[in-house]
Structures are given as structure tokens and as C-alpha cells.
Amino acid sequence: MSITDNGPKPNAFDIETATRQNTTYRSVAWTGKYLQVTLMSIAPGSSIGLEVHPETDQFLRIDAGSGVCRMGPSETELTHTDVTDGWSIQVPAGTWHDVVNTGDEPLQLYAIYAPTHHAKGTVHETAEDAEKDEEAGTDEPPEWTVQPS
Template sequence: MPDTDTFFNYPNDVDNYGFDWGRLAVTLAPQVNGAKTFSAAVVHVPPGKGHDRHNHPGSEEIIFIVKGTGAQMVEDENGVPHTKTVGPGCTVFIPESRFHSTLNTGDEPMEIFVVYSPAGPEELLKELPDFHVIPKSALGG
């Protein structure tokens, strides 16, 4: 059983995953606090940045826009891309293994909360060529 302090996490409490397009703080996952069926992260995307089209084989994803505005693309079951403008309060469902991408089209950073079910996609991000760790000590955590 994890320490109860791990029940409560802020993005700066954990090492962040850095990328050319922004950063991701995995605040809930098997390796963070023993979660078994899903993982979650807070994503920060600077203006004009975004992540390329990708998918998470075997996992569904929920994207919730906390702040900022962007263009969210989700491909349908036939591989046809559908792009919508998203902003605070918008929830986006990404079906299992479906390709998607996010681009910050606004003037302020986007803050996004994501949930993966089952857990695992957050670990695969470490294999990307631009991945680097941003220590929590560098974030004030």
C-alpha cells in the first residue's frame, strides 16, 4: 500500500516528462501511487506548440481542457480526421487505439488533464526521441 501522501499530487510534486512541444506530469499511475486500472497526467502546452498525431494501442483516453484554447483532432473509425476548437471545460473522448493530436492555437499556455485506461501509455512516452526528465526540484516541487 503506498504512503497516503501519494493520494494527493500536484504537477510539481513529480518529475515531469519534457518534450519539444511541452511537458507532462504523471500524477497518478501504478508507479506513482499504485493505481491499478488507469493513469492520469497534467499536460502543459505552450502557445503555438502541440503534439503530433499518435495513438495509444489498447488504451482509451479522456482529455479535459483546464485552460487555454486549441485545435483537437480525433480520427473516426475509418481514419478520417475530425478537428474541433476546444477550450476550458471541454471533455474529449479518444477511443482505444484511435489517432489524435493537439495544437495550442491560443496566446496562453494550455493546461490539459488526461486519463488513460488502462494505464501504460504514459510509460511509452519515455521512448520518444525528444523525451527528457524535468526534475521536480526544477519545478519547485
């Protein structure tokens, strides 16, 4: 299944199939004015990476695989919850979070950011590619999205 980010135009696609077929660390599937949908595939033993978004809420849903979700008010105060196919994770803005693949197959999930968090149509094959874009400042939301002041 091929997904093209046509945001901010109306869009519909089979998100479960697209998520399960995705092989990239992160692919932006749709960018709206107020939120964004990304597909993620996390290799066994790897993770999303411990992070915090001060002004971005996040919703994640696991569609395949198993892992552990870590969340809390600081990098050192994290609760751990085992997650698997069908689980959802809600991350309020300002919450430290990570999802670690503890299984032996890719952890397939999608994430919804509000407000939009990444550049429209971005595809990061690996976590390292995502990190390089963040450091270079090339993974910024489009100017037509609504961002916190």
C-alpha cells in the first residue's frame, strides 16, 4: 500500500494495513492544519527514543508486535506498561515517553500528533535519519499548520 501525504486536503486510507506494511522508522501519512498522522516500524530491541514534546499531545496505537511503554514527568521518573497489538498510548504534552520493542518482530504503530510535529510527507528510513533531520532543522511543520505561540 502506498500512502501519499496530500495534507491538508481530505484523505482516507486503511490505516491498519498501511501501518502493518510500513517498513520505515517513520513516514508521515497525512499532515493537517491542527494534527498529523505518522506510521512507524520499530525493529526488535530498538525504541522510538526517550523524548518529550513540550507543546504537542500524542496518540499512539500498536497494530503489530509487543513492547513496553515508558512515560513520566522526567527522564528518571518513568512508569512501565507492557503493550501489544490493539493497545493505545496517550501522551500529554510535556510528558517524557518512549516505546521499546521487546519482541522478536517489528513493532508496528501509528502516531497522531496535535499540533503537527514533522515536515509534510517526510519519510525517515531509520531513527538515525530522523535525528539528522532534526539536528539540521529540516523536519519542521509546514508554515500553514497552526503551532503554539
